[in-house]
Amino acid sequence: MENGRVISDLHCHILPGIDDGAKDAAVSEAILDAEARDGVTQILFTPHFYADHIEQDRFLRRRGRAFEKISQLCEERGIATALGAEVRIKEQLLGMDLSPLRMGDTEYLLLEWPFYGGYPLYGEEIVRNLLKAGIRPVFAHIERYEHLFLDEDRLRYFMDKGCIFQVNTATVLDPRTQKRLFELANKGFVHILCTDAHNMDSRPPKMGEALALLEKKTSREIAARILQNGDDLFHGRTVHVHDMPKKKKLFGLF
Ligand SMILES: [Fe+2]
Numbered sequence: 001m002e003n004g005r006v007i008s009d010l011h012c013h014i015l016p017g018i019d020d021g022a023k024d025a026a027v028s029e030a031i032l033d034a035e036a037r038d039g040v041t042q043i044l045f046t047p048h049f050y051a052d053h054i055e056q057d058r059f060l061r062r063r064g065r066a067f068e069k070i071s072q073l074c075e076e077r078g079i080a081t082a083l084g085a086e087v088r089i090k091e092q093l094l095g096m097d098l099s100p101l102r103m104g105d106t107e108y109l110l111l112e113w114p115f116y117g118g119y120p121l122y123g124e125e126i127v128r129n130l131l132k133a134g135i136r137p138v139f140a141h142i143e144r145y146e147h148l149f150l151d152e153d154r155l156r157y158f159m160d161k162g163c164i165f166q167v168n169t170a171t172v173l174d175p176r177t178q179k180r181l182f183e184l185a186n187k188g189f190v191h192i193l194c195t196d197a198h199n200m201d202s203r204p205p206k207m208g209e210a211l212a213l214l215e216k217k218t219s220r221e222i223a224a225r226i227l228q229n230g231d232d233l234f235h236g237r238t239v240h241v242h243d244m245p246k247k248k249k250l251f252g253l254f
Contacts, residue, residue: 008042008230009035009207010103011086011110011140011166011194015066019048021198028070030200036077038208042234043074044103046110049085051092059085060100082234086140088112089123102135106236108164111137119147131162138164138233141196142189143171143181155189164229164239166192169210170203182217188244190222191229221245 013021014031022028035043045067049059063083074081082104087093089111102109109130113123130137139158142148142165148155155165167190171177184190193214195205215223222245229239 005039005224005227006042006231007038007040007207007211007227008044008234009040009195009197009205010042010044010084010138010192010230010233011046011168012043012197012205013047013086014043014070014197015045015047015063016069018062018066021047023199025069025073027199029073031197031205032070032073032077032079034200034205035195035197035207036079038205038211040205040207041078042080042082042231044082044084044234046084046086046103048112049087049101051088051090051096056096056100080234084110086110086112089114089120089126091122093126094122094129097133098130099133099135103138103233104236106233107134107136108138108233108236108239109135110140110166112140113145113148115144127158127161127163136162136164136239138166138192140166141168141171142184143167143177149180149184152184152187152189155184159189159241164191164233164241165189166194168196169193169206170196172210172214173206178213178217182214185214185218185222185226186247186249188241188246190226191239191241191244192233193226193230219245219247222247 014028016022016025016028084103085101197205232239
């Protein structure tokens with residue numbers, strides 16, 4: 001809690017030894033310490049799920065065992081926790097029941113688009129299937145895919161269907177990407193800020209720094225609403241993405 005605000009991290013790879021994130025509990029502990037210093041009090045763990053590599057049941061068992069190794073560390077730091085997954089869009093997802101991979105007990109699921117090979121049409125089918133099953137996709141780090149980051153019509157299309165857009169702290173802090181990201185945030189296309197933390201070296205969490213910069217470059221209202229969305233999502237409340245506060249440029253419209 002910082003200035004009465006609740007800070008949540010709903011996309012991270014802190015669970016030890018399950019994916020390319022924290023390699024052991026010592027790394028997990030260091031990341032959790034950094035999160036606690038930044039005032040993060042709610043963390044939803046989202047290890048990678050690749051449907052062509054591992055069976056869902058086996059993944060869930062592994063995730064449970066990894067969480068057992070650090071649940072006490074979270075308790076000691078006063079961090080509330082929940083389990084989810086970062087589900088990569090693959091053809092194998094078609095026809096699968098993905099509800100066990102939801103973010104905690106909520107109606108949300110963290111969905112990752114492929115980085116290469118363009119825009120897969122079966123991605124849209126997977127999104128439609130999820131929505132039909134009452135699950136709202138949260139698109140992981142929209143800034144990492146050109147077909148979303150640069151195409152506002154496509155963002156609007158998915159937003160109108162009920163999808164939610166997440167961005168990473170690293171992108172907020174990266175001078176190469178931040179300008180576009182702030183522009184999208186000022187237009188209401190950025191709904192959740194998460195760390196996507198993998199370790200303390202190349203991919204540390206940095207929630208505090210990113211939040212402060214985001215607030216400075218957008219507005220207090222936008223930053224506060226992004227935090228509120230994170231808290232709402234963590235607790236399974238409805239996230240309203242169509243009435244995000246917006247900030248116009250000083251001269252003229254966007
Ligand atoms: Fe991730």
